[in-house]
Amino acid sequence: MSPKELNRVDVIRDISERRLRQKDAAELLKLSRRHIQRLVNQYRGQGPAGLVSLRRGKRLCCNTLSPLSFDMTRRLGSYLASQVE
Template sequence: MAGTERITMTMHELDRFKVIQAVADGKLQPWRAAERLGLTTRQIRRLVGRLREHGPQGLVSQRRAKPSNNRLDSMTADRVLSIIRDRYADFGPTLACEKLWECHGLQVSKETVRKLMTDAGLWIPRRQRPPKVYQPRTRRACLGELIQIDGSDHRWFEQRAPACTLLVYVDRQSRNAVWSSDTRVEHRRIQREQQFGRRPCRIGW
């Protein structure tokens, strides 16, 4: 008994095989097959000829299991990984890709760098990272119990004044901004009579 040859096809290739087989058997007109597959009638006839000559294997992509023509050669890949390990081990793929070009003259795509770093264990894709656990910041019991301070460096006054840091003070009970200022002034006064029910106080730095 002759052995059975196993052929691996994608779903797209399997659907194409069924349509081309129907054309070869005379059950489907070539122009209808062309409409169904989004091809021309000439391409359909070519596929029918390939099916009759080589069988189902003739409709399978010849590029499968073969390295891409644009594949990075192993010597360049080893050099890229060596540079990244020595100098950019804590960089992300995008920044590492930029540094490879700017500092070493190596023009490698970002996705290639990402794959090399992932395979070498230098980068973990976001979908594979464990979820971050944030400590819940509960609402405080009374006003003034906790004031959160945040700063943002920017040229807030455009060209009319030097760049400065905007400071914002947020009360963690009411979650309202109770005061804001910029760092150009040495002392500021917080008007909190209405918020805290006591006289205003000064904060200096």
């Protein structure tokens, strides 16, 4: 778990044990109250493992180019630059 996730676990645990209000936790973690409620529900259902990001280890689908796409984009840029001259 990342330090950010470990901090979340502590805060969400405090909410579950009624030592902290959701409103205060939202300010502390800089999240909305609704998102805090989602995290609390995940924590209650799955424990600390429920707070681990499910996106960890996955590639960004929209910001990555395959090597072929990258090469084609580079060639198109070179072609357009030569047309301007």
